[in-house]
Amino acid sequence: DQQVKQNSPSLSVQEGRISILNCDYTNSMFDYFLWYKKYPAEGPTFLISISSIKDKNEDGRFTVFLNKSAKHLSLHIVPSQPGDSAVYFCAASWGTSGSRLTFGEGTQLTVNP
């Protein structure tokens, strides 16, 4: 069963506006949640993470929100830039100190100039 789900395969936004990417999970034992960005023919690169004991974490233009009661997290990118166009993966950590990650299917973000 898919424990981490990203229900939107794609999202298109205008440059300068907010991008909101969503992720749902089912396993209450996940202890950390991470967002990765991936360009074609490259490996994923880390963007931001959040502990399960927090509800918000910010890093520059990126903010992740965690709603544990709804088992839902979201990534906000403000303002969006054309260089942000990529596939975004949500991942959840389980096991010893992040040794194992379970990924969602990914959302293709396109930021239009």
Place this chain on the structure above:
Amino acid sequence: NAGVTQTPKFQVLKTGQSMTLQCAQDMNHEYMSWYRQDPGMGLRLIHYSVGAGITDQGEVPNGYNVSRSTTEDFPLRLLSAAPSQTSVYFCASSNPRTNSYEQYFGPGTRLTVT
């Protein structure tokens, strides 16, 4: 720092052939992992290691073997390749003492089994 390196970048195998995908990291990370990515799916964990000499299975371990004799290297072996193993393979490493649980990924190996 080269980070996480993977070789080869591309490989074509015939069904039944064996091969080893190489992964190395120069960040002195204790943890290393192998994932595969198939179209329309996220990355799925194959095997992982929390230190030299210690390995364990992930979500999709069947058909793959690993060993970890040094901190730097974590090769993935396909003993008898099958078309279902056609995929892009990513190696990752991480330092368990950070507070972000970030894993650093290599550029990937694209494997086709005919």
